[in-house]
Amino acid sequence: MTTTTTAFPEAPPEARPERPARRERLWTWMLVPGTVWMSLFFVSALLLLIALSFGTTDALGNPRFGSTLDNIVGIFNPTYARVILRSLVYAVAASAICLLIAYPVAYAIARHGGRYKNALVALLVVPFFANYLVRMYGWQTLLSDESVVMTWLRGMGVPASFHILDTSGAVIGGLVYGYVVFMILPIYASLERMDGSLIEAGRDLYGTSLRTFFAVTVPASRSGAYAGLALVFLPAMGDFISAQLLGGPDNLMIGNLVQDKFFAGQNWPLGAALTMALMVLLLICMFAYLRQTARDAKEANR
Amino acid sequence: MKGSGMNRKPRFAIAVTVLLFVLLYLPIFAVMLFSFNNKKSLTVFEAGHCAGTRRSSTTPS
Numbered sequence: 001m002t003t004t005t006t007a008f009p010e011a012p013p014e015a016r017p018e019r020p021a022r023r024e025r026l027w028t029w030m031l032v033p034g035t036v037w038m039s040l041f042f043v044s045a046l047l048l049l050i051a052l053s054f055g056t057t058d059a060l061g062n063p064r065f066g067s068t069l070d071n072i073v074g075i076f077n078p079t080y081a082r083v084i085l086r087s088l089v090y091a092v093a094a095s096a097i098c099l100l101i102a103y104p105v106a107y108a109i110a111r112h113g114g115r116y117k118n119a120l121v122a123l124l125v126v127p128f129f130a131n132y133l134v135r136m137y138g139w140q141t142l143l144s145d146e147s148v149v150m151t152w153l154r155g156m157g158v159p160a161s162f163h164i165l166d167t168s169g170a171v172i173g174g175l176v177y178g179y180v181v182f183m184i185l186p187i188y189a190s191l192e193r194m195d196g197s198l199i200e201a202g203r204d205l206y207g208t209s210l211r212t213f214f215a216v217t218v219p220a221s222r223s224g225a226y227a228g229l230a231l232v233f234l235p236a237m238g239d240f241i242s243a244q245l246l247g248g249p250d251n252l253m254i255g256n257l258v259q260d261k262f263f264a265g266q267n268w269p270l271g272a273a274l275t276m277a278l279m280v281l282l283l284i285c286m287f288a289y290l291r292q293t294a295r296d297a298k299e300a301n302r
Numbered sequence: 303m304k305g306s307g308m309n310r311k312p313r314f315a316i317a318v319t320v321l322l323f324v325l326l327y328l329p330i331f332a333v334m335l336f337s338f339n340n341k342k343s344l345t346v347f348e349a350g351h352c353a354g355t356r357r358s359s360t361t362p363s
Contacts, residue, residue, distance in 0.1 A: 104312070105322050112315075120319075127326045136329075139329045141333065
């Protein structure tokens, strides 16, 4: 009788590739719940919205499916077009300000945070435990004409006609406050990964800190900045809380119009058409972002 | 000295960071403070005896 010395004989070489294939199949199966969920609750809702944008309303304001183009044409009404343009301007301004704030903050934490780095990142995220609406109410409390802040400003000699609440500046400020962290985190991640000796070499080469920042730090963290811009611009464009609580009736954004059509105005088809317009705008921006990141990746691989 | 630039604290970046942290928490503290307001107003504050918190804890859900 012959005995083998190895208890677990090695698998024949041709049997080995089966394992990764099985694992790959497992991962494919794990995609199923997410795909089903998204198909049921996202794609179907989206299709419903598209169908509704061609619909009408009955005498009681209930939505009816149809095939009219009135709602699509209605988007180009100067009043709505002005609101869409205003939303675009506010979102672009908020994204630009977020970028200007996020760079120094991300830089300070990533390069000079030391052992408090993780604690500082956690402190950035903690305010998000409080609801966005509640935080906006907080700003309303602070910026209203009778507030402590305004009373103090008036005491400092600021004229009584000056107010912050119900201005476009307050809406943009609210958007910046609400989304600045989404800009800081990706920039922080790219700055954190960056080799510190690059900055040192940049200092030797370019001399001043500002030139080093623009020649070394900015290009190295560009991908993070693009991701941040996408993360801030997309939700800022559809935001309605900031405009509603801080902007007043003269600073409505497209999100407010959509909310109004669905709830107060009882015109779901027009609300659906406005949502579609918003989505098309955001898709164009998203494609621009994806194209830019693909171009950057190609350049980096060259 | 080589490398000394790296160790220099970026004052502007640190100032912006401190200011951002203050602004991030300011509205939350304002809401927390106004939860102790005796009046229902969101703008005028009148110090109370935890009236808001007592009301929220006793209100049946």
